[in-house]
Amino acid sequence: MAEPVLEIRDLVVHFPTDDGIVRAVDGVSVAVRAGETLGVVGESGSGKSVTFLTVMGLVTSRQARISGQVLYRGQDLLALPPGELRDVRGRRISMIFQDPMTSLHPFYRVGAQIAEAIRAHDRVPKEEANRRAVEMLERVGIPRPRERARQYPHEFSGGMRQRAMIAMALALNPDVLIADEPTTALDVTVQAQILDLINELKHEFNTSVVLITHDLGVVAEHCDDIMVMYAGKAVEIGRAEDIYYRPHHPYTWGLLSSIARLDQARERLEPIPGLPPSLINVPSGCAFHPRCRYAFDRCRTEVPALLPADGFHASACHLPLEEKERIAREEVVARGMSTSVEPTVTPPAEQATQPLVRLRGIKKYFPIRRGIIFQRHVGDVRAVDGVDLDVFPGETVGLVGETGCGKSTLARVITRLHDVTEGTVEFEGRDITRLKGEELRLIRRDMQMVFQDPYASLNPRKTVGSIIAEPFRLHRTVPKHRIADEVKQLMELVGLNPEHYNRYPYEFSGGQRQRIGVARALALRPKLIVCDEPVSALDVSIQAQILNLLEDLQQEFNLTYVFIAHDLSVVKHVSDRVAVMYLGKIVELAEGGALYEHPRHPYTGALLSAVPIPDPHLAATKRRILLEGDVPSPIDPPAGCRFHPRCPRSRALAREQGLETDHVPLCSQTEPELVPQGPSQLAACHFPLEDRRIVGESEA
């Protein structure tokens, strides 16, 4: 194992507040080795970001009490005067942040921002700095870097901005790159690109990387060491194989079994019960004991030390080593191994029953207007551009696709939040496309939505009780004096404490808020619930809780779901049938298992191959189809097959046939229809992928 470049020793960061001391980091020791990647994993509020912000000297709150050592090549950064620390920061250790939308300055050109970072440390002439900025942009895979450097951040897509951030961070060739959730805000395909890029650059520049994330799946492929954090402490540290194949801490077990996995059968997730603790009121003894299935008396009183089990691998848990090994082997890892046996999902008897929702030729264009007084119509954003879809009673239809593919718009068309531009929406055989007023209000009872952002979907000025009671007041399905009881019953049903009736949304965590959203959607006992990315804003462990809740409710109330997500593993986990959308069209529609076993559309194949798998060995053998570039603008979609400019298959075929063009003319000229490919599968592709082609096997 390589020598450590950066070593954190007994780092403690406490923030005194009105309510008490927030123990954000409570005695963390870890080393980052030269040329290796350290993964730092934990739920929100586990102290993982604060630890590394402190390393960077970015915890500037005057009240913060910091102790311990951060040794960079033997030098304690915490003891350095600000001036010298600034020299280390950016040049020796640099950082990229989660949200590429806000971490670039909107006012300056991208190239200038990178050049500025260079000039902050190196006394070089402006031209030289600019030249290096362009060079770096090229290094991180930005096409036409000279032009791009002269553009502003808003002209960059999310993935491109993150690339630009990486270029800025690596411009001075630092020893350590700290990446704080670098891909959480990005689509899977872009996530794969960015993670690969970081990995490549790591080798090229011989940089050490710290990858902070809440998702164990993301770090499996790229990490050498992993530290799992809980409530400000490291609970387990080990080599990646240790963590994935011989995990020793119950919290790690929980994280592993709450991930919805693409390579596994659709079985029930095992979430970690409860919530991460408040960092003010950390439970006594082992902080994890209230959520731990294996806790015994000693755990409640005595804080476990981080003890090495075998060499480097260490965990902080009172369970005896043999017991840990046994549980890890039999209950956690074994579960991961029971793969690839697809349970026989009984497809709903499609022909027999009438669809609950029937969409025909749905188009939704958002007009773009210019001018202040006389607004001219200059074009359309074709968010949804011709979609046919049937949703049958009792089934879950998943909608997946990258940002901007039109899936959320389609959801809002179904629930009549948007009026369609063209096409018909039928609900229970009745055309509801143009319903208005009272009739529309009545039909709304039967279809509800659960929204993506649990922070924005609840009115911050209303109590939880009145939020959940709103549907009753609007539709008077329940007499006034019984509303409070009904609300409390609903709260219990979704796993909330009914005594919290009078609290405000901000007093709840993200997961609890999403439960409130579910309770509200459920109040009128609808037939259909459209879930618009209901778990994408949540931690993995909390995602599992919500997914299980949705499943239970579906069985109890015979609900039909339209489930939208950009995370294919999640969609696979919940859906009977999955529709893959690209630029406003469905490109593939299939029964869940079939889609994942043998995708027909190259886009589906690429999406599937980009999904991270929480298994280092499997991930290493998997081959990726990396999609180039970003989704084109829906204002002016490409001619022919909309996917063709990014399609690896069309490109490969053109090469095979010795064509001079990049793509097969059929693909670039004729738009493919969504036609049956096999028994229960539809795909819109001129050259569908052949049968039994394993996910991730590349074309070329």
Place this chain on the structure above:
Amino acid sequence: MERLEVEREAPPSAPAPPGGAPEIVGRTPWQLFWRRFRKDRWALGGGAAVIVVVVLAVVGAPIAERLTGHELDETYIYSMTDEFGQPRGPTLSAELVPPEDQQGGSVFVFGADGLGRDVLVRILYGARTSLVVAVFATAIEIAIGIVLGLISGYYRGKIDTVISRITDVVLTLPVLLLAIGVGFACGSTKEGCVGGLVRPGIVLVSLIIGLFSWPYLSRIIRGQVLSLREKEFTEAARSLGASNRRIVFREILPNVIAPIIVYTTLIIPTNILFEAGLTFLGVGVPPEIPSWGRMLDEASENFDTQWWLMVFPGIFLFVTTLGFNLFGDGLRDALDPRSDRSTQ
């Protein structure tokens, strides 16, 4: 950055640890606001000043009248002006010469004005005028501002265009000139204007102020509503079948209350000054109503020798406006930054 925010609640599955650790209790937004607000000494001082002025105006004026024995319009022309007709300054033992003067007290804390009237009593009654005009004018302003702001922000499109252009027009009007014009047209005679419908007085001044200053508030609210209407909770309300009116008043309005309150406390002093200014220019409240603006106007002639005529009303005006401004700033700091935790 990761949220450092503290969960204000012990997780259900994690009972409070034994050993009597203090439990973190949930707080209402009001409690949170108060915790922040009470730490702001300037704001508390401003609030106290406002309360003192209000109490003085409501209760203090008649009490002062009783204590000094000087009625509002009572003139001590022989006792409190000198042989040149110039007023006498603050005194604790005025020589009350004519017998009719001797019924009143001999204490003129703030001196007398050119007609021999007690400046203290007039200041306190003047506070009533200032506050009433400020409140009326602000009420008119807020009513128009909220309604138009909500409508144009929520409905957007043509309605928004029309309202916004009207707003622009009102903003471009030379307010002071118009106010002087209208004030002069309607306030110079007792009959008023529009066939006697609008008569000079407090109502007229309030109308002039209110009708010209609403665009600022309406713009603020429109901006807020534009972003709130895109929040998922308005969509959620719509998907539940709530009408537009219900969404505007039940979902959106409660979220703009905070900026409205803050803005209100900040425009009240502006309006007090506006009234004083208009009266100073002679187009505000009519002469028979006591007003700080008029007192300052009258004081301006000889303020080098009769300093008390300017200093005391000036101090009151200053303290009142400063008090409201400090209070408003404190409110904004306490209400705005984190009370809306949905935006992180």
